[in-house]
Amino acid sequence: DGGITQSPKYLFRKEGQNVTLSCEQNLNHDAMYWYRQDPGQGLRLIYYSQIVNDFQKGDIAEGYSVSREKKESFPLTVTSAQKNPTAFYLCASSNDPGGSPYNEQFFGPGTRLTVL
């Protein structure tokens, strides 16, 4: 199914290397989000963007960076400064950048990053 795509599905990185995870959406949504999913910890927000060329830090932004140059794309870079980068990363989008009780976030299939 389309909507939100993430690539690659699996990614391996050596310690000390930066790596970029791709997230693309064709839903014409204004807002996009990056989450990290670890067993027993649920989803934790890394960064989010409510509009093109603007983004805000989430709860665990240290060691990560993002850009939002196009409405449909929100790539996440995991830098060497991230102490424990091995995790499952989820991207999401929504068309309610201001928030709403009717808000719905649509999720991608995820990227599993393993640092060797």
Add this chain to the structure above:
Amino acid sequence: AQRVTQPEKLLSVFKGAPVELKCNYSYSGSPELFWYVQYSRQRLQLLLRHISRESIKGFTADLNKGETSFHLKKPFAQEEDSAMYYCALETSGSRLTFGEGTQLTVNP
């Protein structure tokens, strides 16, 4: 600070039994709450919103502001309900704070 707690990491019931997945929150503002579900090999998706007062796949959830809870309930569990369930709280803008998740297993 906002926080969502799901006290049960694992919950196992038999088919046809009632099921309740607990969710408690702390938030100083007016809470907007959601349940998201992730079935095996599928994407995380919205199950229901408290504002809609809807029943989806037989599940309902009532917001109890006095107890700061938003428990998810279903009177008769089905095997296809087996999944990971996340409670989520919308805070500033459109950002969501998720609980730790509850893995529900419905046994035949």
